[in-house]
Amino acid sequence: MKVRVENLHFSYGEFSLHVAGQTFADARVTSIVGPNGAGKSTFLKCLATILPASRGSVFVDEQDLADLSGKSRARLVGYVPQEPSFTFNYSVLDFVLTGRAASIPVFSSPSRHDVAAAEDALRFVGLAELPGRPFFELSSGERRLVLIARTLAQDPDILLLDEPTTFLDPRHEIEILELIRRLAGEMRKTVIVTLHDLDMAVKYSDDMVFMKGGNVVAAGPPGDILSEALLKAVYDIEMGILDVDGRRLIVR
Amino acid sequence: MIPAKSILPFVLPALAAMITPAAVGQSRSPVTIVDSLGREIVVPGRVERIISLEPEVTRIIVALGEGKRLVGIDFFLRHHDRLFPFVFPPSKRLPVVSNQGQDLNYEEAIPLRPDIIFSSPSEFRMTEAIEKKMRLPVAALASMGKFRDLVTEIETLGRILGREDRAAELTTYFKEHMEAIRRAAAATGVDTGPTVYLSFWGSLLRTPVSYEPVEAAGGKNLASRLLPSYLGTAGATVSIEQVLLWDPEVILVQGNYPPAERQMTVESILRDPRLASVRAVRTGRVHYTFGFWYWWDPALVLVETAYLARLFNPGRFPDFDLVREGDEIFKEFYGTEGLFSALCRVLECHEWNPE
Amino acid sequence: MSGTRNKKTTAAFILAAVLPVVILVLSLNIGAYRIPPKAVFTTIVGAVFPGGAASGPSPYADILFRIRLPRLLLALFAGAALAVSGASLQALFKNPLVFEFSLGISYGAAFGAALSLVFLGRKVPAQAAAFVFAIIAVLAVLVIAGKSASQVVTILLSGVIVSALFQALLSLVEFFANPYALQSLIFWLMGSLSQADWKDLGMTLPIIGVGVTVLILLRWRLNVLSLGEDEARALGVNVKREKIVVIVLAALTTAAATAVTGVISWVGLIVPHLVRMAVGADNRKVIPLSAAYGACLLLVADDIARSAASFEIPIGILTSVVGIPFFIVLLKKSGKIWL
Numbered sequence: 001m002k003v004r005v006e007n008l009h010f011s012y013g014e015f016s017l018h019v020a021g022q023t024f025a026d027a028r029v030t031s032i033v034g035p036n037g038a039g040k041s042t043f044l045k046c047l048a049t050i051l052p053a054s055r056g057s058v059f060v061d062e063q064d065l066a067d068l069s070g071k072s073r074a075r076l077v078g079y080v081p082q083e084p085s086f087t088f089n090y091s092v093l094d095f096v097l098t099g100r101a102a103s104i105p106v107f108s109s110p111s112r113h114d115v116a117a118a119e120d121a122l123r124f125v126g127l128a129e130l131p132g133r134p135f136f137e138l139s140s141g142e143r144r145l146v147l148i149a150r151t152l153a154q155d156p157d158i159l160l161l162d163e164p165t166t167f168l169d170p171r172h173e174i175e176i177l178e179l180i181r182r183l184a185g186e187m188r189k190t191v192i193v194t195l196h197d198l199d200m201a202v203k204y205s206d207d208m209v210f211m212k213g214g215n216v217v218a219a220g221p222p223g224d225i226l227s228e229a230l231l232k233a234v235y236d237i238e239m240g241i242l243d244v245d246g247r248r249l250i251v252r
Numbered sequence: 253m254i255p256a257k258s259i260l261p262f263v264l265p266a267l268a269a270m271i272t273p274a275a276v277g278q279s280r281s282p283v284t285i286v287d288s289l290g291r292e293i294v295v296p297g298r299v300e301r302i303i304s305l306e307p308e309v310t311r312i313i314v315a316l317g318e319g320k321r322l323v324g325i326d327f328f329l330r331h332h333d334r335l336f337p338f339v340f341p342p343s344k345r346l347p348v349v350s351n352q353g354q355d356l357n358y359e360e361a362i363p364l365r366p367d368i369i370f371s372s373p374s375e376f377r378m379t380e381a382i383e384k385k386m387r388l389p390v391a392a393l394a395s396m397g398k399f400r401d402l403v404t405e406i407e408t409l410g411r412i413l414g415r416e417d418r419a420a421e422l423t424t425y426f427k428e429h430m431e432a433i434r435r436a437a438a439a440t441g442v443d444t445g446p447t448v449y450l451s452f453w454g455s456l457l458r459t460p461v462s463y464e465p466v467e468a469a470g471g472k473n474l475a476s477r478l479l480p481s482y483l484g485t486a487g488a489t490v491s492i493e494q495v496l497l498w499d500p501e502v503i504l505v506q507g508n509y510p511p512a513e514r515q516m517t518v519e520s521i522l523r524d525p526r527l528a529s530v531r532a533v534r535t536g537r538v539h540y541t542f543g544f545w546y547w548w549d550p551a552l553v554l555v556e557t558a559y560l561a562r563l564f565n566p567g568r569f570p571d572f573d574l575v576r577e578g579d580e581i582f583k584e585f586y587g588t589e590g591l592f593s594a595l596c597r598v599l600e601c602h603e604w605n606p607e
Numbered sequence: 608m609s610g611t612r613n614k615k616t617t618a619a620f621i622l623a624a625v626l627p628v629v630i631l632v633l634s635l636n637i638g639a640y641r642i643p644p645k646a647v648f649t650t651i652v653g654a655v656f657p658g659g660a661a662s663g664p665s666p667y668a669d670i671l672f673r674i675r676l677p678r679l680l681l682a683l684f685a686g687a688a689l690a691v692s693g694a695s696l697q698a699l700f701k702n703p704l705v706f707e708f709s710l711g712i713s714y715g716a717a718f719g720a721a722l723s724l725v726f727l728g729r730k731v732p733a734q735a736a737a738f739v740f741a742i743i744a745v746l747a748v749l750v751i752a753g754k755s756a757s758q759v760v761t762i763l764l765s766g767v768i769v770s771a772l773f774q775a776l777l778s779l780v781e782f783f784a785n786p787y788a789l790q791s792l793i794f795w796l797m798g799s800l801s802q803a804d805w806k807d808l809g810m811t812l813p814i815i816g817v818g819v820t821v822l823i824l825l826r827w828r829l830n831v832l833s834l835g836e837d838e839a840r841a842l843g844v845n846v847k848r849e850k851i852v853v854i855v856l857a858a859l860t861t862a863a864a865t866a867v868t869g870v871i872s873w874v875g876l877i878v879p880h881l882v883r884m885a886v887g888a889d890n891r892k893v894i895p896l897s898a899a900y901g902a903c904l905l906l907v908a909d910d911i912a913r914s915a916a917s918f919e920i921p922i923g924i925l926t927s928v929v930g931i932p933f934f935i936v937l938l939k940k941s942g943k944i945w946l
Contacts, residue, residue, distance in 0.1 A: 050837055074843020085835040088698070088888035094830065101831040102843030107824040109891055134887070154842060332785050352782055352789075453790040457801060457919075478918065489919050491801055492674050493639040496666075509787055515728075526673040526804065529666050545786070 001061045001076065001157040001190055002026050003047070008056035010046050017042050017214040019056075024158075024207070027188040029180055031201040034211035035235055040194040041162055043211065047192065048079035048160050060158060074102035078156035080147050082163045092138070092146055093131035096121055099153035114153075121152035124187075125179060141172030148179065159183060161193040165200065173197075177204045198250045202226065210234050222248070285408050287391040288373040288401070295368060295389050295412050303366040305350045307333065307546035309393050310370075312406055314340045315422060315550055315585045316415045323364045324349035328546055334510070335549060338594040339586050356382050368412070372546075394547050397486065399464050402548055403427065422550065425584055429554055430468060436568050437470030437561040445470035446564050449500035449532070452487065452543050454515035456524075457495075460487050465541075465553060466504075469560035474498045492526055502564065503532040507540030511600055539563055540604050551585035555592065559604070574605040616886045623899035627683060630906045634679050635671060637910050642667050678803040680812065682909040683902040685800070685864040686874060688815045690901020691822050692857035693875020694882070694893050698829040699853050700762055703883075706875035707861040710762075711769030713872055715744025716858075716865040718773045718780065721792055725784045732810055737866035741858040744769050795869050799921050800909050803867070811863050818860035819898055825853065826894035833890070871923050873930025874901055 003024040010017040017039045024030050032040045045051040047058055049065055058065045060076050068076070078099075087095065099121070100114040110118075122128050125145040130138075138146065144164055151159060161180065165173040181204055183189045195201040201208060202222045209219040212234050218225045226248065231239040239252045280297035287293055303324040304310040310325055319340050327348045329336045336343055349360045355378040356369070366388060371379045373392040383390040393409070395402035403423045410419020437445065448471040450459045459475040466473045478488040505518055518538045527533050542556045555578045562569040578592030596602040636647055650667045693706035700710075707713055719740030720733035727736075751765040777796075781789055831839050832849060839846045864871070878901045879893060886892045905922075908929075912922045 048841060050841055070840065070845050071843045074841070079841040081838065085838060088701075088703075088833055088883075090830065090888050094889045098831045098834060099842060101828075101839070104827070106828055106849065107821075109827040328786060332787070352786070454787060455790070458790075489801075491639055491913055491919055493670060496670060496674075497640045513785075513787060515788070524804075526669065529669055 003158055003190055003192070004059040004062070005047070006057050006059065008043075008046055008058065009054045010042060010051060011054060012042075015039070015042075015214060017046065019043065019216055022209065022216060022219060024190055024192055026190050027184050028206035029184045029191045029193065029204060030207040030209060031205040032192065032194045032209045032211060033196075033198060033201050034217075037213075038211040038234075039214040040211055042214075044079075044160050044162050044192065044194055048077055049073065050079060071102045074154060074156065076156055077158045077160065078151035078154045080151045080159065080161040080164060082166060083143070084147065087135055089134045089136045091132050091134060092122065092127065093118055095135055095146060096150045096153050099150035102154060117155065118149075118153045121149040122146075124152060124182075125149045126175075141168055141175070144168065144172070144176060145179070148176070152183075156189075158190045158192070161191070163194050163196060166196055173200065180204065202248050202250070280414060283411050285391065285412060287393055287408075288396070288405075289379065289392045291379075291392070293389050293391045295391070299367045299412055299414075301364065301366045302368055302370070303349055303361055303364065304370040305356065306370050306372045306392075306394050307336075308395060308402075308548055309405070309409065311336070311339070311549045312409050313413070316406075316410060316413055316418050317587075318413045318415060319343075321413070322346055323366055324361060326350040327352055333545065334508070334598045335552065335591075335595050338591050339549075339582075339588075356386075358385060361386070397460075397462050397464060397544065397547060399430065399468070399553075402550060402553070406550065422585065426550060426554060429581070430557065433557055433561045434468050434470075437468075437565055445472055446501035446537075447472050447474050447498065448502045448504060448564075449474050449495055449498060450504045450506070450541075450543075451516055451521065452506040454506070454509075456516055456521070457489050457491065458487050459490060460543075462486060463543075465557040465560055468557050469564050471502065471560065471564045474500055495527070496530060499530055500532050501535075501537060503530070503538045504541040504560075505538065506543035507599060507601065507604070508542050508545060510598055537563075540601070542601075551582045551591075554581050575602050616892060619882075619886050619892070619896055623896050627899055627902045627906070630903050631679055631683065634682075634906055634910050635675055637914050638670065638675055639913075640670050642670065647671065673805075677805050677808050678800050678909070679906060681800050681803040681808060681867065682905045684812050684815045684819075685868055685871065686878075686901040686903070686905025687819050687898040688860035688864045688901075689871065689874040689905070690878035690897040691819050691894060692861050694879035694890070694897040695822050695825075695829060695853050695857050696875075697879055698833040698890055698893075699850060701833055701835060702762060703880065704763055704876075705766070706873075706879075707857060708872040708875060709766040709770070710748050711744035711766050711773060712741045712858050712861045713865060713870050714770045714773035714777065716741040716862040717796065717870045718777045719862070720866045721777055721780045721796070724792060724795065725780055725788045732866070734810055734814070734863050734866040738859055738862040740773070741862040741865075742855065744773060745854055745858055747772070799912075799919060799923075800868055801913070801919050807867050811867050814863040815860050818856045818863070822853070822856050822860070823895050823898065825849075825856075826890045829853070829890040829894065869921075869923060871905070871926055873926045873934070874904060877930055877933055878904055 005019050005022040007021070008017070008019040015037070032043060034040055042051065046053050049058070065073055065077065096118040097110050097114065100110055100117060104110055104114060119128070119131070122131065125148055127142065127145055127149065135143070135146070148161070148164070164176050164180070168176070177200055180191055180193060184191045184206070205222060207220060208222050208225065210217045210230065217234055218230055226241065228239060228241055231250065237252060239250055242249045242251055282297050283295045285293050285295060300321055301323045302313065302321045304313060304322060305326045307326060307329045310322065310329055313319060313322060319342065323346070325343060325346050325348065327350060330343060330346065330348045347360055347364065349357050349364070351357065355375065369382055369386060369388060369390045371382060371390055371392045373379070373394050373396065379390050379392045393405055395405055403426060406419050406423050406426070410416045448466050450463055450466070450473060452458055452460055461475050461478050463473050475488055475490065478490070503521060505516055505521065507514070518540060521527060521538050522533055522536070532538055541560065542552055558572070558577055559574055562572040575593055575596060578596070579590055582591035583589055593602070636642065636644055646667050650671055654668065654672065689707065696705050696707060696710060697703050716737040719736035719738070723731055723733040723736035747769045748762065748765045751768060752761045781792060784792060828849060831842060831844055832846065832853070834842070836846050879897045882893050882896045882900060886896065908922055908925050912920045912925055
């Protein structure tokens with residue numbers, strides 16, 4: 001599913017976000033990068049309609065998200081926060097099951113089909129052996145995976161992930177990024193993710209969006225748009241791009 | 253030779269003092285009394301301005317004929333007692349110095365310059381507090397439901413007010429009347445009075461542990477074996493099963509409310525399916541009675557006892573007419589005709605007249 | 608780990624179905640009027656299958672069916688109501704220390720009922736005013752907590768404030784009530800099932816029944832709502848609407864119970880916690896089990912209240928005496944609270 005943004009505006013206090021036009025391609029991973037305060041998370045939340053845009057629209061397959069009911073929207077767009085805001089100590093499976101909310105009528109409980117979907121999601125993220133484990137006993141890497149599994153169980157076409165690798169150790173970081181690639185490759189989802197680590201973004205994204213001060217500075221495949229001049233413009237410091245064994249690395 | 257003229261000023265008063273009986277409240281020596289809390293209080297000879305926070309005391313003061321000395325009363329008698337406005341109409345102009353839940357409104361009380369304050373014994377600390385703050389004699393007086401103490405209270409108040417004669421009249425009348433009722437109602441042979449359950453304070457399940465009119469009238473208060481539980485009214489709370497177990501022969505409902513305000517009525521008890529098997533309900537012996545609010549009115553408690561004696565043993569009181577008896581007793585205490593009839597117009601107690 | 612959990616869960620459910628019935632039957636035998644167990648049995652059988660050997664109305668039937676049974680049913684339903692609303696509110700507010708009492712619902716309902724009793728007499732059912740003020744109390748709590756309603760401490764504090772407010776208003780009602788109405792009011796406020804009769808139950812039981820049933824139907828939904836407003840909304844849930852439904856139901860069931868029994872507290876806190884400790888936090892288990900065990904708890908408490916001494920111990924006092932130390936222990940073990 002293609003995501004298109006048209007004239008999106010959002011303000012909060014002194015900060016204001018403005019994206020005139022941006023497209024996110026189907027079955028590809030797009031990362032949003034930029035310095036602190038660039039508006040990456042804000043943009044993501046506006047895409048998820050968690051934050052209400054003051055002007056402009058988000059179109060999924062040319063359908064305005066604002067016209068959809070919450071349930072219909074949830075079937076299209078899934079949002080993975082960095083951490084859950086609070087939870088009771090549910091088991092992993094019960095936690096992932098809550099992702100099925102959009103498909104379950106208000107007064108019903110999950111069916112076998114819903115449970116199967118949740119188990120599939122857990123399997124995809126590699127946590128199939130842990131269904132009964134209490135949430136509080138998970139490591140932070142495992143918690144991130146469970147969060148992604150929950151959004152997978154929701155079965156949306158578009159996944160928005162907010163800083164999924166921040167604060168994780170290298171091994172878990174790679175694990176999640178590999179998972180994200182599989183989401184786009186195997187499951188054909190449109191994945192939009194905010195990342196703080198430029199090298200990882202370059203390595204794992206099909207497209208990148210550079211933001212600064214609430215605006216999009218450049219967008220496109222990393223191979224096309226990455227340049228030292230762009231980096232200087234976005235991050236305000238001199239950075240170099242090295243080619244090491246066919247991989248682009250950024251040094252400062 | 254001492255001139256008669258110079259002796260006279262000394263002789264006459266001495267003669268007068270020897271001849272004239274003590275007092276109608278004029279200069280007398282202080283009186284020492286013991287109040288209901290066992291405290292010894294020295295009351296000055298002149299007690300002209302009285303604040304009474306205990307309704308029972310206020311009623312007795314009026315019965316002793318000294319209502320004019322009241323300068324402040326409590327909220328209950330002024331706003332909620334149905335009888336007192338008839339008994340003492342000037343009470344409608346008396347300031348209220350104590351509100352619900354309050355001990356004494358000092359700012360109202362002090363300008364009234366009382367000579368003495370009567371308080372309620374159920375609040376010991378209140379009495380001490382008032383005494384400390386007002387620095388006047390504070391006497392805690394109430395019968396707590398006992399006839400004997402009611403008589404003593406009348407006598408004590410008589411001494412304080414210098415109306416011992418009037419007090420003696422009232423106590424004699426009270427004791428003689430009560431004795432007459434007791435004798436007539438008392439068991440002769442193997443007869444015993446009926447067992448009685450009292451439904452008081454607007455609730456089916458709250459009952460007073462001690463209610464002397466019942467025993468004086470020849471009945472037996474079933475709750476008298478219980479310990480009083482709470483809320484300062486010497487009552488206990490029972491369960492419906494307990495009432496069924498007791499199976500009283502007579503049920504008395506506190507009826508000292510205007511009919512529209514009654515929370516518990518004779519009809520509701522007669523119609524309550526849970527009580528259908530109780531003797532009193534089956535035989536229709538469910539009646540209203542006055543009960544007490546802040547203890548007794550001395551006239552009303554006599555009427556009450558006579559009425560109960562008639563209820564319990566109709567055969568022994570064939571010519572009993574509640575309203576007539578009531579008016580007579582009230583006339584003796586308060587000197588006015590038709591006081592009980594006036595009360596009956598509010599409470600509809602003339603309908604309680606047993607056939 | 609999940610194996611033992613499953614066994615515990617099954618056991619808990621079986622017990623939940625059986626225990627209330629067992630306690631009910633046992634409780635029928637308790638009361639000041641001694642009825643031999645055999646007579647209890649025959650009287651019940653005689654009522655269920657009429658036309659047996661019983662000849663005419665027996666005093667036992669009156670006691671069992673007019674006095675004990677309504678009271679026991681009230682205890683069952685009120686206990687279930689309080690436990691389920693407590694559990695639901697805990698899920699909704701993401702806060703295990705929340706229950707109908709700490710949200711001001713109990714005292715709001717009590718104030719409403721008192722207002723009705725004192726000024727409208729016994730003709731108007733007190734439940735209506737109780738419900739209205741229970742809702743007002745919750746709204747007040749949400750308004751005072753404002754944007755930080757999701758924070759544990761804030762909502763508890765707001766609940767304390769609103770409870771205090773309604774207690775003060777209650778005192779005001781007592782102040783203005785004439786001494787005659789006041790007597791019955793104080794008696795009622797202590798919390799007691801002693802006057803339960805079929806007339807009272809006629810209104811109360813259906814309301815509680817419906818409320819508890821709907822909340823049980825929403826049990827899985829509460830898992831989702833307990834994730835928080837933003838996340839639940841992202842999952843496609845109409846959070847505002849469903850939150851209102853849960854709050855209204857919790858207030859309704861609590862108010863219906865409180866209007867008849869007076870303030871009985873702590874049940875909504877104790878029972879859900881014990882249930883979570885045994886079977887975990889999944890509301891599909893917690894809500895129905897809370898209903899069953901809440902009913903049992905109040906039944907047992909009422910049995911004690913009416914048989915331990917020669918007079919009735921107000922049940923509100925009993926549950927407080929047990930509940931407050933329990934609450935303190937819970938607070939101390941704060942870290943492990945949302946087990």
